[in-house]
Amino acid sequence: MQLNFTVEDDVFRAAAREWLLASVPAAPPPHDGPAARAYALAWLARCHAGGWSGISWPSEYGGRGLSPERLIIWYEEYVRARAPSVLDCTFVALNHAGPTLIACGSTEQKAFHLPKILTGQVIWCQGFSEPGAGSDLASLATTGLVEGDHLVVNGQKIWSSFADVADYQELLIRTAPGFRRHQGLSWVICDMRSPGITVRPIENLAGATHFAEVFYDNVRIPLSNVVGDLHDGWRVAMNTLSFERKTAAVGLQLDLSVKVEDLIALAMPAPGSAMAERLATLRAEAASLRAMTYRTLLREPATASDGSLVRLCFAELAQRVHRATMDVLGAEALIASQATHDYLESYSETIAGGTAEIQRNIIAERILGLPRVKAA
Structure with a gap:
């Protein structure tokens, strides 16, 4: 492009x-x-x-x-x-x-x-996913019942990035328990210093703990912290996810091209070798991702599912780039290093932000017009 x-x-x-x-x-x-x-x-x-x-x-x-x-x-x-x-x-x-x-x-x-x-004064984390509501976000069960001018929140969230160091959380809860699925949800601002909140960090393959479980035991949140209208959280959450899937990760997507060029400089593959062919393919794939990123930013009117195309392409390419880095490093990859850390972190790419399987379903149904997958 x-x-x-x-x-x-x-x-x-x-x-x-x-x-x-x-x-x-x-x-x-x-x-x-x-x-x-x-x-x-x-x-x-x-x-x-x-x-x-x-x-x-x-x-x-x-x-x-x-x-x-x-x-x-x-x-x-x-x-x-x-x-x-x-x-x-x-x-x-x-x-x-x-x-x-x-x-x-x-x-x-x-x-x-x-x-x-x-101005860099506060950290926020996200409270959307639950043990039984990850890719199927509408099935979340954490409740917030109205008591006077507060919501009383009980339940659990998981995969909450940076929850252990956050000041606030964007929290999606069920405020009208009698409703099903997308109805009766609310998007609220949760002060992470509130009594009744317990944060348990989760260590990943790389040894980092930037994910966490968050538990809520009668946590009181003022109704003035509801963003949008009460029970209108699904609409607000779709706004949140639209930012994530269109512009939020542009830096990460463009950075893959830099990583590929750095890897080529490190490997210095012999012309015509299998490694040269592999790195050339990664360079072409990174250029393709860059073009998709530009198209997603510039296309008007925007297509709602563009983000799934870019997200899936990025996630799987990132894993291939980091695996190639390990192969270039060889035995050096066994030594703890930034490259090793990034390789282990890359396993989460096809899970975070919507699994690769969910992204494929979105592409199939909303872009290609294929029949919806029936639940088993």
Whole structure:
């Protein structure tokens, strides 16, 4: 996909490149815990001070309101500079909670939360998935019953990223238990310091603990923390997921091209060798993903299921890239390193954000028009 940038775009690119060159931290980010929180907040505060925080947020809410073309330029330069991964502790706040509050929140909610997010003062986590409601989100069972001017929440969430270091949570609960499926849900702002909340970190294959289980035992949440209307949480949640599946992961998707080029430089494969052919294929696949990412950002009107195409392509390609890195490193891969950590982390790519199987179902039903899969 060929993009034609203007002279003004080139000036913007030069400014972004200059700032990133001078500002990207030399030390790599910690993987989890309070150290990861401190690092991510410090980086976001630095971005805000330089005028690069909330780049896709509307300017009236403190962002830069960048066009899709400028967003592409920013992330191209961001990954080129090897800046910290966008998938850090601030990801949920910047790419889920903040945009959802902008789209659906009250004036008071926006005024209180948006500045704290943009300036690197708070961490948010997500409370959507449950042990019995992951890919089938509408079957969630955590309840929030109205008592006076509060909701009393009981239940459990799982796979809540950064819950152990979060200040707030975007929490989806069933506030009208008599209703089924998509009806009777509410999207609420949960203060993670509230009495009755227990957080249990989950250690993954890489040894990191950025996922957690969260338990709620009669947790009281003010009704003023409901985003949108009470019992209208499914609509609000679909807004949240639309941000995740369209613009939130652009940096991650473009970063794969950088990783492939770094891998080619590391491997220095002999021309015509099997490894040269394998790396050339990965380079072509990364270019294809980059084109899909650009199309998703630029296509108007947007197609609701574009995000599933990009998400599936990214997840499976990321796993192939990290596996190739292990093969290039050979015995060195047995030594604990960032590459080994990234390889083990990549196993979650086809689970997080909707499993590969769910993404294929969405593509089959909503894009290709195939019959809906019947439950066994």
